């Protein structure tokens with residue numbers, strides 16, 4: 534416990550809960566019972582934990598925060614995508630997105646309130662970063678998604694608001710709880726972390742021995758173009774980023790997906806495509822093209838469909854496996870880069 538602040542119950546490991554119970558003079562096996570309630574029954578409150586003695590439930594309630602998020606609003610797009618706006622206990626607001634498909638129920642979660650990286654075309658970073666999310670809040674997002682779907686989620690992507698590697702420890706803690714067979718029990722390969730190119734984060738992930746998927750937001754085939762779009766390129770240049778990705782692939786044998794937001798005449802010419810192929814042809818990888826979701830703060834336009842199709846053909850011809858993510862949820866501002874953390878300044882405690 535830090536600074537006398539209560540921890541979120543959904544943010545602590547099973548072993549930590551066991552230790553806490555033992556310190557409180559309780560039996561260790563209670564931890565698994567509590568986890569069953571949290572992740573199997575998806576309990577909403579301590580009082581649902583009928584096989585836990587009332588006195589222990591009261592002690593737990595004194596020590597831990599149960600509800601990290603309060604649902605404020607759900608907006609449904611005409612594509613079936615749903616955006617959940619949630620209030621955190623300090624009043625900050627975050628968004629997450631549910632993306633259903635015939636064979637999967639995906640949730641796109643946020644890792645921070647705001648973002649400090651300020652990519653030119655992304656709404657999430659326009660106001661900078663307010664704070665990191667705690668692991669319990671991230672796990673809370675996954676549980677909220679599940680409640681909204683009325684079913685288990687099958688995939689979770691860190692592609693909402695924030696830069697996961699700028700909040701490395703709490704994101705990894707959440708990943709381990711989500712992945713724990715005794716916990717949320719979501720396969721590591723169904724969890725994707727997306728980074729704007731924070732090189733030390735990629736290097737640390739390489740050491741974790743986790744089977745999670747890694748996506749890297751590339752968006753440009755040269756330093757010249759990338760500098761103008763993504764300030765992160767000043768800290769870690771394209772050469773450094775690509776070398777780190779090459780090492781990551783070699784050492785983990787895991788294939789990275791490069792995301793490439795397509796912006797008309799900015800990064801989508803034939804010359805850009807040739808440069809991109811040159812950059813990516815030295816090691817195995819995938820490309821996910823994302824036609825820009827236009828936002829009011831950025832004057833760039835989305836690429837024409839023919840241009841996107843031409844990129845796919847050229848990349849595929851070069852042997853690079855390529856997919857396109859056609860925007861979903863634009864009508865409710867739930868598409869890539871359209872999420873923002875709003876601040877109403879009212880806290881869950883006040884309400």
Ligand code: SAH
Pocket residue numbers: 652654655656691692693694695696697727728729730748749750792793794823824825826827828869870871
């Ligand atoms: N910070 C992380 C994850 C968040 S964004 C990252 O940068 O990877 C998830 C993806 O959406 C990133 O690839 C991001 O660059 C992209 N994106 C952001 N704004 C967008 C927009 N307006 N249109 C299309 N894609 C966008």
